[in-house]
Amino acid sequence: MIRPLLLMVLALPAQAQDLTLPAQARSTFTETRALASHRVATGPFRDSLPSVTAEGAVTRQVWQVPIPQGTLDLLAPLRDQLEADGWAIIFSCATRACGGFDFRFEIDVTPAPEMFVDLSDFRYLAARKSDAWTTLLVSRSGDLGYIQTTLVDPEAEVETTVKSASAPVPPPARQPQGDLAEALRATGRAVLADLVFETGSTDLSADSYPSLAALAEFLTANPETTIALVGHTDAEGGAEGNMAISRRRAQSARTLLIERYGIAANRVETHGVGFFAPITRNDTPEGRETNRRVEAVITSTE
Missing domain, CATH: 3.30.1330.60 (OmpA-like domain)
Incomplete structure (x- = not known):
């Protein structure tokens, strides 16, 4: 069982629950668009990616956090919170089961350095509640974990804003x-x-x-x-x-x-x-x- 000692609230609009992250989580990117689209993967990549295109108010946030043990430690508490709030998990996968490299480059990902995706260690989840969709993407770089949340809510009324952290922590240097x-x-x-x-x-x-x-x-x-x-x-x-x-x-x-x-x-x-x-x-x-x-x-x- 994952028992973080300190927690912080990740506030999302309307349909989504306030998600709880470790207190050390640091925002590297926030984007809200009043009307946009987001590709939601609904199955693993084989020859193509099963997906739906969700439209509405789109809010994306990226967080950087000291990773506890593995990417499942990051994803599992967020998944549990979504389910407790009435979200239905439509699809969830890890690395090779997702389709590996091909899956990663078919989905919507915030570019580095705000978000990092290790092609050998990432997890993805898509959930639906009424007409709203939420996707979670977690990965790691060295001893840091990265969490990307994307909410698409057709009923939300938001203003378009984009905010990137001024100095995200750089990735590990190339190894000798x-x-x-x-x-x-x-x-x-x-x-x-x-x-x-x-x-x-x-x-x-x-x-x-x-x-x-x-x-x-x-x-x-x-x-x-x-x-x-x-x-x-x-x-x-x-x-x-x-x-x-x-x-x-x-x-x-x-x-x-x-x-x-x-x-x-x-x-x-x-x-x-x-x-x-x-x-x-x-x-x-x-x-x-x-x-x-x-x-x-x-x-x-x-």
Whole structure:
């Protein structure tokens, strides 16, 4: 049983109950729109995402909180409160059962740094009460948890406002190469920090990459594990071009992992998300360099 010692109230409009969060919760983003739409997932992603589009007054809030044990510790008390207030849980899932990577990039998520979603550890819930919908998304980054709540209420009368925290806590810094295996074991993901790309480039030309060697060693020691290599870009250029570049970055890393380090091809899939998942701001050269990256994400240990 989860028994937080200190609590705070998260006030939501009209249809929703006042949700109780740990007292250490810190708001990173609040948005209220008098009339908008929100895509609500009603099932896991397989070849497509089952969903409905809810319309009405939309209120979204993002909170950052020291994580107690896991993402279920964040979600369960909120789910229980919704059910006690008469909300019907329509759909709930965790990570792979949701559809993993594909699910995450089909749903509506507040961009980083206000909200972080670890592709190896997130949970989602959709609930309905009369004509109103509520969705919850929880995840973590290091020892911090993130909670996104979205309420769509056709009957609410609200004014449009947007408020972002002035200085959200940054994500953990890229780990040293020697810590790659430790990061994978602890969080299910790790940045391949020595795979450096110039803006628009997908080339990997160095003779050796310690991060790929460490990843290969980890995979060899854990033969049941499969991974996804996920490519990212900075925010220079258009969305479509950056999606293509990010996919090619991941594919370049996969080719080296298979051909140079002997990892079986069926254990490594690739994805590209363009500039949609930054880990820092894109308005400085240093930030753009940090965002141009490839990450390894554990997709299965069975």
